[in-house]
Amino acid sequence: MFNSFIDQFWTLTFSGIALGFIYVLIALGYTLVYGVLRMINFANSEIFMYGTFATVVVTRDLFNYSQQSDPETGAKLWLVLLVCLIASMLTSGLVAVFVEFVAYRRQRAKGTNRLAPLISAIGISIVLSESMRLLTDSRPVGSPRVMEKSSLGNFFGANIRLDNVIIIIAGAVIYFALNTFVKRSRLGKGIRAVSMNEETATLMGVNLNGIISITFLFGGLMTGAASFFYTLKYENTGFNIGFSLGIAAFTAAVLGGIGNIKGAFYGGLVLGLLETYAASILGTQWKSVTVFVILVLVLYFRPNGILGEALQKTRA
Amino acid sequence: MFNLRDYGSNIWDNSGRLKRMLIVLVAIALAISAPFLGGTWLNTPIASYESVLVFPIAMYVLMALGLNIVIGKSGLLDLGYVAFFAIGAYTMGFLGTTTSLNTWEILPIGIGLAMLSGLILGIPALKLRGDYLAIITLGFGEIVRIVALNSSKTGGANGIQDIPTPPSIFGIYYSFDSHRYFYWTMLVLILVTIWMIRRLSIRRAGRAWESIRQDEDAAELMGVATFKYKIWAFVLGASVGGGAGVIYASKTLFISPDNFTLQVSITILACVVFGGMGNIWGVILGAIVLGYLPDRIRFISEARLLVFGLALVFMMNLRPDGILPRKKREKLLVVGDKK
Numbered sequence: 001m002f003n004s005f006i007d008q009f010w011t012l013t014f015s016g017i018a019l020g021f022i023y024v025l026i027a028l029g030y031t032l033v034y035g036v037l038r039m040i041n042f043a044n045s046e047i048f049m050y051g052t053f054a055t056v057v058v059t060r061d062l063f064n065y066s067q068q069s070d071p072e073t074g075a076k077l078w079l080v081l082l083v084c085l086i087a088s089m090l091t092s093g094l095v096a097v098f099v100e101f102v103a104y105r106r107q108r109a110k111g112t113n114r115l116a117p118l119i120s121a122i123g124i125s126i127v128l129s130e131s132m133r134l135l136t137d138s139r140p141v142g143s144p145r146v147m148e149k150s151s152l153g154n155f156f157g158a159n160i161r162l163d164n165v166i167i168i169i170a171g172a173v174i175y176f177a178l179n180t181f182v183k184r185s186r187l188g189k190g191i192r193a194v195s196m197n198e199e200t201a202t203l204m205g206v207n208l209n210g211i212i213s214i215t216f217l218f219g220g221l222m223t224g225a226a227s228f229f230y231t232l233k234y235e236n237t238g239f240n241i242g243f244s245l246g247i248a249a250f251t252a253a254v255l256g257g258i259g260n261i262k263g264a265f266y267g268g269l270v271l272g273l274l275e276t277y278a279a280s281i282l283g284t285q286w287k288s289v290t291v292f293v294i295l296v297l298v299l300y301f302r303p304n305g306i307l308g309e310a311l312q313k314t315r316a
Numbered sequence: 317m318f319n320l321r322d323y324g325s326n327i328w329d330n331s332g333r334l335k336r337m338l339i340v341l342v343a344i345a346l347a348i349s350a351p352f353l354g355g356t357w358l359n360t361p362i363a364s365y366e367s368v369l370v371f372p373i374a375m376y377v378l379m380a381l382g383l384n385i386v387i388g389k390s391g392l393l394d395l396g397y398v399a400f401f402a403i404g405a406y407t408m409g410f411l412g413t414t415t416s417l418n419t420w421e422i423l424p425i426g427i428g429l430a431m432l433s434g435l436i437l438g439i440p441a442l443k444l445r446g447d448y449l450a451i452i453t454l455g456f457g458e459i460v461r462i463v464a465l466n467s468s469k470t471g472g473a474n475g476i477q478d479i480p481t482p483p484s485i486f487g488i489y490y491s492f493d494s495h496r497y498f499y500w501t502m503l504v505l506i507l508v509t510i511w512m513i514r515r516l517s518i519r520r521a522g523r524a525w526e527s528i529r530q531d532e533d534a535a536e537l538m539g540v541a542t543f544k545y546k547i548w549a550f551v552l553g554a555s556v557g558g559g560a561g562v563i564y565a566s567k568t569l570f571i572s573p574d575n576f577t578l579q580v581s582i583t584i585l586a587c588v589v590f591g592g593m594g595n596i597w598g599v600i601l602g603a604i605v606l607g608y609l610p611d612r613i614r615f616i617s618e619a620r621l622l623v624f625g626l627a628l629v630f631m632m633n634l635r636p637d638g639i640l641p642r643k644k645r646e647k648l649l650v651v652g653d654k655k
Contacts, residue, residue, distance in 0.1 A: 075654070119628055126624060126628070130622040250451060288458065
């Protein structure tokens with residue numbers, strides 16, 4: 001058990017970082033929404049799931065690849081990957097805006113019952129996953145293999161695979177783009193203002209509903225990017241993949257401090273590594289238990305997360 | 317707007333002792349005779365009316381009442397209620413097949429174990445705010461299921477077979493298809509639970525829960541031992557779930573981890589919210605509707621969960637407080653003011 005873990009340490013580390021970046025991006029989806037609304041977007045896992053299907057549809061139906069087709073190389077490969085990434089991001093972003101419109105907007109306006117938006121979010125996530133289940137006949141869907149996962153070489157005996165490299169580099173670029181957007185742009189300023197104080201922001205002329213929609217859109221875009229990377233790495237999807245990934249990513253967000261963009265980054269990477277190590281030492285069936293145990297321990301000892309929540313209080 | 321709940325409670329408040337007893341007796345009599353009142357026209361495509369009455373209806377009512385203590389009374393969002401149900405059911409399955417204990421002896425053990433696990437989960441979890449609590453409890457529900465799935469003691473994915481039915485009691489002989497007797501057994505548990513909730517609601521614990529639900533900080537400042545009462549709510553809710561689990565296991569004779577998915581937690585939560593959080597009658601109504609309808613509409617079989625999700629969304633948009641919302645206690649408080 002431990003021997004194989006030590007033998008494969010660097011390979012696991014590398015793959016764990018790639019998985020970590022997937023978590024970082026989904027965790028951003030949770031964190032952005034939480035920062036603004038102080039509510040967990042329970043439908044984020046379904047938003048993720050729709051993104052993976054966007055990639056499958058684009059490669060299979062738009063570019064006519066199948067699981068037997070020859071892997072693509074050169075400029076065409078990068079074009080296909082870019083189109084898939086954009087398709088996934090847009091699909092998830094639009095689904096996220098739809099979720100906000102259907103499940104959160106009216107309840108927020110009424111503002112009476114704190115559980116109501118949560119239940120309607122659970123309801124919409126059932127609707128989303130069930131409609132996908134009906135469309136796919138409850139079967140997992142394999143993604144066409146567009147790219148050969150060639151090895152780029154060895155590093156400390158670790159096998160550096162091309163798909164992991166793409167995920168790490170593109171993930172980091174997207175993360176920093178989002179970070180800059182929230183820090184520098186006018187809309188980002190609006191998002192930060194609303195997450196600091198909704199009422200004051202409204203009084204200062206911030207369009208609250210607009211900003212909340214934008215936040216959901218960007219949360220969805222990040223989640224969508226993650227779903228493209230996921231499909232690239234694991235090459236399959238299904239109507240029910242969202243749940244476990246959603247929980248893991250939420251754990252990552254909490255680990256770093258939910259509502260905090262940097263927190264999502266570190267939390268995602270730490271969780272990706274820990275989960276990969278745990279799967280190697282304890283066996284894959286205990287992977288999700290590890291995630292939950294980490295979540296419970298973090299919340300118990302550091303309820304604000306490692307970096308602290310944007311919001312100062314964890315008890316309202 | 318016309319409020320059925322307030323209308324009903326006005327009748328209750330304005331009745332004398334005798335009339336109240338009469339109402340209670342009629343209600344209990346109706347509940348007892350429920351197996352004879354329906355007919356084959358109430359059968360669902362997969363089960364007869366009487367068996368539907370036991371599971372899901374009575375089972376959902378019982379669990380929804382238990383969850384109502386946690387969510388409706390004290391406002392703690394628990395998304396892992398199925399864990400307690402599973403612990404009760406696995407206690408019955410494990411002890412029932414490996415020891416000579418019978419259902420009635422296992423029932424208190426199952427309830428006790430569920431309460432203990434509620435305590436173990438509650439102590440770290442209840443220090444947290446609503447959304448975090450929701451995720452932690454959700455994770456706990458999944459941990460219980462995954463442990464059951466991967467442990468050899470619980471039979472792994474195959475579950476536990478040949479769980480014994482309850483031995484005869486008061487001359488009632490239980491068998492797999494004696495739905496009527498199981499229904500009455502469940503009814504006893506339901507009545508005990510209702511009685512417990514009603515007694516607690518008007519006492520210190522009920523007032524503490526109400527204040528925690530409305531404003532936890534204010535309650536704590538007023539000297540309410542919020543943590544203690546939150547734990548109590550959690551443990552009591554867990555006990556009801558555990559009891560339901562024991563009976564469930566000895567009714568179905570076979571349990572596997574598939575019976576204890578997150579979907580159960582969500583369905584029970586939906587019963588509570590759909591009917592009207594915090595109000596016993598609303599919760600019962602919600603559990604009956606949501607227990608019965610999805611089975612009844614099996615003709616749209618594949619899409620029934622879809623319809624269920626849509627119903628939740630519409631319901632929350634149209635009546636965020638449920639069909640029969642709790643009585644507006646706040647109204648009573650302003651009577652003394654100039655209004």
